[in-house]
Amino acid sequence: MLTPILDGTNRRPLYEQLYRHIRGEIEAGRLKAGTRLPSKRTLAAHLKVSVVTVEGAYDQLLAEGYLRSEPRRGFFVQAEAQPPRPAPPAPAPLQGEPARPAFRWDFSTGGVDTALFPFSTWAKLMRQVLSEQEDRLLSAPHPQGVAELRQAIAAHLYRFRGIQAHPDQIVVGAGSETLIGLLVQLLGRHGAYGVEDPGYAKTHRILTSCGARVEPIPLDRQGLRVEALEARQVRVVHVTPSHHFPLGIIMPVPRRQALLRWAAGGPERYVIEDDYDSEFRFSGRPIPALQSLDGGGRVIYLNTFAKTLAPSLRVSYMVLPPALAERWRREFWFYSSTVPSFEQYALARFMEGGQFERHLNRTRTRYKARREALLAAARDCGLLEAGSFSGGEAGLHLLLWMDRRWSEAELVERAAQAGVGLAPLSACDLSPTPSQRPPALILGYTRIDAREMAPALARLKRAWGF
């Protein structure tokens, strides 16, 4: 409405053109009753006309009852003065948004328990950052992320993952999806990108959408089958060796070494090590990250704060081998950082002050209790006579393998009708599901309280009849 084409050469005076325009918008129903109009001064400045012109138009509209004026509040559209005409159809909400059913018990893997978020600490840090760092907060952050955050990440990686990374090798980004998109640009689109099959289907979609050719790579019990990489002319491979999604396999050291030998065996071969939930390990000793075993600069380490803090923070990071980091600086320096400075400085302080470490310890304890409650409830209700769990040494989900009385689709559907949300393993299949594989379900347990595990499984028992 407020950008009419006002024409000084028109025989109608400007105020009248403006009056007619606003009246038309009101009559067409595009300016609704109760809408506040800009002040005369604001509109005049906007339209580059004199305040007198706007006053003329507003006065006319007031006189005709299109507008009303409220002292010190401004001008508001009055209920239509004309007998109401049929309004133009309001733009309908778009189709295409997938429905998101809400379950009483939600075993999905995407979220975290928001009750664990250290809200008061975070709020205090945000306030500190806002009050102490005005200037630095407003200038564009370093393209790789603010130095303080990259230093804190480097220190954390060294202490907890045995990873030696100079802050110059770290790139902070708005989520792992954004960083994977950048990696396709950095590593190029020649050759194929290998992804684990079954695996995280989103990675396949992102890589494809970014223009890469993607090859699903089969797994065995030790994880990715390295010999399949050569056969499919893969040049870059995305893996989750700490805790495969969704099978939960922890890749043993010999397989890791085989993967690194593959990477060293050809030019421009790279491994993207997605360590998305490595902070949560409940049994067994830590296995060194691929990145820390790699002597050849072929591993890109990728991790996120979505699982350890909150998905809504939108902060992930990657550690590039030095040669790739230099290429990034040479060729991709033009990209701005994708994470606001506020978040970056607050997160840096959260890590430097030891609060992140304490938060991890607390959440690990809490999630461990949930996992144990889930396993105990499964034993108590007889589920373990019809199925078995795997993949629970680390991470935040378990895989439940069931006997063949129902198909995966039937199991999911019956659970949903009983108020229990869970995903089938086949949702992670990138090739046709092998017919001999028993049905399996992915159970994330971050969103369900320990006391709710027994009721949830009681519902499943009735729904599945085990």
Added chain:
Amino acid sequence: MLTPILDGTNRRPLYEQLYRHIRGEIEAGRLKAGTRLPSKRTLAAHLKVSVVTVEGAYDQLLAEGYLRSEPRRGFFVQAEAQPPRPAPPAPAPLQGEPARPAFRWDFSTGGVDTALFPFSTWAKLMRQVLSEQEDRLLSAPHPQGVAELRQAIAAHLYRFRGIQAHPDQIVVGAGSETLIGLLVQLLGRHGAYGVEDPGYAKTHRILTSCGARVEPIPLDRQGLRVEALEARQVRVVHVTPSHHFPLGIIMPVPRRQALLRWAAGGPERYVIEDDYDSEFRFSGRPIPALQSLDGGGRVIYLNTFAKTLAPSLRVSYMVLPPALAERWRREFWFYSSTVPSFEQYALARFMEGGQFERHLNRTRTRYKARREALLAAARDCGLLEAGSFSGGEAGLHLLLWMDRRWSEAELVERAAQAGVGLAPLSACDLSPTPSQRPPALILGYTRIDAREMAPALARLKRAWGF
């Protein structure tokens, strides 16, 4: 360091393996004097060994002087007990980061005057958001951005740009660069992407890096030469019609209509209307956005808060035509929002409460004063006898055309030596610079106080000898 491979089958006890590992790290200089080690409990939990094992290792290190213990603070690496050995070379900072010279007077176009940022209001809103919206802040935001922000943007666009957009058509993202990357995925890579030449070189690089074929399109005095689009088989074109970067051309309505006719003339043709600084207009009446003239659903409107608030916020948005918005929801729903919820809710409140409008009025006034001070100083010091300005009806920069006594490169170099930073027009040329074009310089005036314009031009006068 803290992820040694501890081997239970080794003849050495675990505590000794751990002790040797830490000692090795200290001797190699990778654990520096003063570094705090994790608590025994934390390290034991991390390594899945008993606290006794860690205690054994720490005790040995204390006894040998590698560590010292401080009551209630923990264990710290002692100055090396051994005669110092040559430490391994620290990872050198990487090459490739372009030097950023600091100028006394900085006429660059990238930033804003951070002194204008409404810090206390923003801080208050962030505090409100943090205290009132805990749950919603932590769950993953809507993939297109939180509804409140999209509604506020839609209302703003309608009031100030005459753009009718349903919030369902809006996608919020971490900067225009991120959104342009998404657009290549949404619009596909067939055909060519046209960009203005001269133009914003970064757009060319981003599109190319995302796998699109890019064609530079020449301009005339009315902006993009539409007939060149057909000749070069362009399918998608990126334009800055409100205020061309860097020439400052405001595309007249007939040219806008010609561009829309081109878009309607072939399947899957689209115009990306980058309205990056349309909020700053100082003379002339507003010209309707391409988006609001378009009846065929071929215009994608793109804008940013980098210029109106701060580049460090990393918030941009685009308005998709309904059919494209539906395709986005069908095919790209898997992408998470790239902007943290905190920023999104705070910005929504800032817009809803009218603070954004007031902030825009304040900054517009301030920048206008700077522009006028620059022009007055140019007149007073005699610059206008050697050159002339163009492109100043809108936006936040002017173009200064100089006579031919120096080349562009010489003008920039001499200015830099005098402490004045400015960019040559040729930095925006995507094809070889036309030899007949006079030298020209881009003067952004957002970062220089009005009182500093005369001293800056006095320096230029001496440097350039006009």
